[in-house]
Amino acid sequence: MEMDKMDENDWKYHGEGNKSLVVSHLQHCRVLRLLKFPSEDSAHTRQTAEQAFRHIPNIVDYSKYVMKPLLGEKYIHSGEVVKLPLDFVRQLSLKVQQERPELRCDKVMDTFSGCGLCLPNLTQLPLHHLRDHRPPICVEIKPKCGFLPFSRHISKECKRKVCRFCMHQHYKLANGKWKRLSRYCPLDLFSGSKQRMYVALKNLLEEPQNNLKIFKGGELIFSCKDDAKQQPDLNDLIQHLRPYFPHSNGLYNSHQPGKVVLNELIRVICSALLSGGDSNRSGEPRKVHLSESRPHCEASPFPRDLLRNGNHSLPKDSVLAKILQVQMMDNLDIEGIYPLYKRVEQYLEEFPRERNRLQIDGPYDESFMDTVKNCPTEDDGSVEYAVGKVHQYRVAMTAKDCSIMITFAPCEEDEELQLNLEKPRFTYSVSILDLDPKPYEGIPHQYKLDTKIANYYLRSTQAPP
Ligand code: ATP
Ligand code: ZN
Ligand code: MG
Ligand code: MG
Known part of the structure; x- marks a missing residue:
């Protein structure tokens, strides 16, 4: 990409978090990540520009030299610092303004530093052949902390029994951040037990908050609604997903055919989360036991009598094991x-x-x-x-604040002999993003x-x- 020929018309609004705003390129599989500042700060333009100048290279270094060695090469794309013409950034900021969700507009995009981060667009599959008419599906999960703290410094017994995410839900509800409690519990997702992971993912689909987003062909198709009272539309999602799981339409004699589609989606997500990162590997991976602490959260809706001992292990190279291992460096x-x-x-x-x-x-x-x-x-x-x-x-x-991106697309029909015609086959890739210091x-x-x-x-x- 030639930075001196940047044109805002080649880019569109893609999404944002608390710290940055992301735009995606209309043709290339690339995104630009730009910092945001509280709008009152924008008066001190020089200071904020200097902050961004230092901060963007810091983000890249932190990802490269710290997080990548800890989380594994294959999951991390550190990106590169790019110098952008100020005129381009200003035009871009105007262009994306009306697309931004209201709840994020307490901050403004940095238009002073001319500094940004260029990354691969992880909602797309760069090697996905365009022969298939079904564009890639990308599931973004912000899993949050997957273990109960075990430090001897803990003063409140409840912290040893109920996980941080579940406790935080009550606080967020009281403060008006969300209108409904999420029933998702990170300990279920990180359990390695298929049953518990299924429950965790089902609860994420029912109440995604900012922990789940789904994209199709790079477009956001499922997330929490800007109006917090409105529930996300699962039926809409089911319609989007049907073509990816054609066998689910007739195969099951089900009263809720939509539920079958969602179950299939959950099955794909689970296998990606437990795999070594891409679909080109096979063999039974080595398991690691990471549960020095109590492996179950008392606030989780998962039925207590279904918990079996010795069931909480994750394949060693799986994205979940990698993230959990780094999260557990917080041992005090x-x-x-x-x-x-x-x-x-x-x-x-x-x-x-x-x-x-x-x-x-x-x-x-x-x-x-x-x-x-x-x-x-x-x-x-x-x-x-x-x-x-x-x-x-x-x-x-x-590691407690990062996101996992699982992107998958149907395998080409003639690519390999498909022995199991009932289950569709997907190529997929798993990445970790948002690794800021x-x-x-x-x-x-x-x-x-x-x-x-x-x-x-x-x-x-x-x-x-
Ligand atoms: P948070 O509030 O979670 O800390 P943040 O402000 O640090 O978020 P990111 O999470 O990095 O920002 O980016 C915001 C959103 O933009 C992500 O949730 C994701 O949907 C999208 N995004 C970020 N990087 C990429 C990428 N490389 N490819 C595709 N989408 C991306
Ligand atoms: Zn919990
Ligand atoms: Mg984020
Ligand atoms: Mg972040």
């Missing part, structure tokens, strides 16, 4: 991290110049990664230990939020009437 919990953060702060107050050597704000290079990997397991009272644990905590936070300064906020969420959960569920 925020309650154990906060005092270490204060130790670092105290040290920096005395020796402000040490901030650079300790790489508090990056650079996120191999040396940062060494600190993450070689942090001692026992606290020797040093600032090095504290910094190492804080770095590890931030890495784990990134979480700010060091965010730790006091995380500490307060954690207390609020646990307290609110206790009050709302255990208080006498």
Whole structure:
């Protein structure tokens, strides 16, 4: 792509999160990811431009040197920093404005730095031959934290029994963030048990919030509605999916043929989540047991009597195992991290110049990664230990906030001998995205939020009437 010939008419609005806005190219399988700022900040244009200047390269480095070695090469696309003409960015910002959901408009797109991130469009399959009339389906899942904290620093017993996501739901409902509770529980998704994963995915389909999006041919076809009161339309989704599962139309003598289609979708998602990342591998993968902690969340709707012991393992190279392993680098919990953060702060107050050597704000290079990997397991009272644990905590936070993209398309009919004609075959690819560094300064906020969420959960569920 030639950056000096950028034309806003080649790009269209694709989506956004809390930190960035994404546009996709009309012809090429590419997206541009641009930062966003709170709209009141946009008055300080110079400052925000400088922030973006530093932040975009930091994002790429963090993905390349920190997250990629931890999560595995095959899942990560770090992208590249691109310098964009300011005129192009301004025109683009005007163009996408009317497409943006209202709930995201508290922030504005960065039009000052001329800095962006160019990535492959993961909702498409670049090698998918255009001979099939059915475009790729992409399922984006933001799984959130998949384990119960096991740190000895935890002060509230409920945190050992109910997962963070399920507790947070009550708090978000009370604060008006969502109108209905989600019944999704990350521990079910990360369980490795097909039954529990099925329940988790079914609950995501019923209440996607910001944890599930589905694209067809790069277009968003299923997500939470802007108007939080409105439920997403599963019937619509079923209509979109029918051509991908033609056998489900007549094969089953079902009262709810739509349900069969959704079950088939869930089956494809599960096998992608448990596979080694692409469909060209076979063989029974090695399993890992990651459950040092209690593997079940008491708030999950999964029936307790169906839980069997020894059933919680994930194939070693699966995307879920990789993400969970990195999430579990948070082994002290925020309650154990906060005092270490204060130790670092105290040290920096005395020796402000040490901030650079300790790489508090990056650079996120191999040396940062060494600190993450070689942090001692026992606290020797040093600032090095504290910094190492804080770095590890931030890495784990990134893994708790990332998204998984599963993109699949029907195999070409004549590609291989299809022995099982009842089940359609798909080629698919699995990636992980949104691997931004979480700010060091965010730790006091995380500490307060954690207390609020646990307290609110206790009050709302255990208080006498
Ligand atoms: P969050 O609020 O979850 O932290 P964010 O602001 O960091 O989000 P992203 O999650 O990176 O932003 O991007 C926002 C959305 O844009 C994603 O949820 C996804 O739907 C889409 N998106 C991002 N990167 C890509 C990509 N490489 N290919 C296709 N779609 C993408
Ligand atoms: Zn839960
Ligand atoms: Mg995101
Ligand atoms: Mg993000």
